[in-house]
Amino acid sequence: MSEHPSNGPRPLLPGQVKSWLGVVAFVLVAVAVLAYAFVAVRPTNNSDLDRRVAQKALRADTESKAKALITTPAKNADGTYRLPVADAMAVIAANPKVLSELRKPVAAEAAAPAAAFVKADDEQMKRGLAVYSRTCIACHQPTGKGLAPVFPSIAATPIVNGDASLPIKFILHGLMGPITVDGVTYNSMMPPVAGVSDQDIADVLTYVRQSFGNKSNAVTADQVKAVRAANAARTAPWNTAELGLK
Numbered sequence: 001m002s003e004h005p006s007n008g009p010r011p012l013l014p015g016q017v018k019s020w021l022g023v024v025a026f027v028l029v030a031v032a033v034l035a036y037a038f039v040a041v042r043p044t045n046n047s048d049l050d051r052r053v054a055q056k057a058l059r060a061d062t063e064s065k066a067k068a069l070i071t072t073p074a075k076n077a078d079g080t081y082r083l084p085v086a087d088a089m090a091v092i093a094a095n096p097k098v099l100s101e102l103r104k105p106v107a108a109e110a111a112a113p114a115a116a117f118v119k120a121d122d123e124q125m126k127r128g129l130a131v132y133s134r135t136c137i138a139c140h141q142p143t144g145k146g147l148a149p150v151f152p153s154i155a156a157t158p159i160v161n162g163d164a165s166l167p168i169k170f171i172l173h174g175l176m177g178p179i180t181v182d183g184v185t186y187n188s189m190m191p192p193v194a195g196v197s198d199q200d201i202a203d204v205l206t207y208v209r210q211s212f213g214n215k216s217n218a219v220t221a222d223q224v225k226a227v228r229a230a231n232a233a234r235t236a237p238w239n240t241a242e243l244g245l246k
């Protein structure tokens, strides 16, 4: 009598051994998976720790840089902050909160106090009227309103009330080229005004800038002197295009 049944092939491994092998294989696979997960996920070494410390330091550093930039910002014309590129990138990387701070438009600067209106004294106004009557009145008329469409108004125009160096230039050297005043386009020429001193020009412009309802600052002989000196070599009249006038 045999121990084994004779009616079938003998199994390669006994059933008991087979199930042990299954357990061992399962354990091996489980260990491999756990080991992989452990290696992949845990902070493996000091360099990882170092990286975190470095990141923290970078964050603190960029934050303080960003704060410094906020308190003393360099500004673009449109009111946004100008950051050195590297700093901006560090700020972005390190602290999105700071970034959103930086995106806020700069609070409008406290408006510079308007330059105090310098009213001309009566003497200067009298002298100015005298020069006006002698050198401008024939064309621009006693009212300052000119004679459209030949002579433009100078009663209350942007040029008259703007930077005085512009009209000083015309008076010294003349003006030609197309210019639109109060909706009328002139393409004519104002000749240079002859025989006027620096003081005369200061007085007549002061008169115009403080008559006809205008309230622009008085002009000084020194202002005229500077414009005259800066254009001493000039002989041709100014062209409106050259002065950016339309």
Ligand code: HEC
Residues within 6 Å of the ligand: 132, 135, 136, 137, 138, 139, 140, 150, 151, 152, 153, 154, 157, 158, 159, 160, 167, 170, 171, 175, 176, 177, 178, 179, 181, 186, 187, 188, 189, 190, 191, 193, 204, 205, 208, 240
């Ligand atoms: C001979 C005529 C004539 C005289 C004199 C004259 N102007 Fe003019 N003025 C003109 C003309 C014409 C223009 C327009 C020129 C153009 O078409 O480019 C002009 C333009 C101007 C402008 C710029 C345009 C505007 O309306 O704002 C001013 C400012 C001005 N004159 C001021 C004066 C003053 C101040 C005097 C006297 C010191 C004077 N002019 C004397 C004819 C004259």
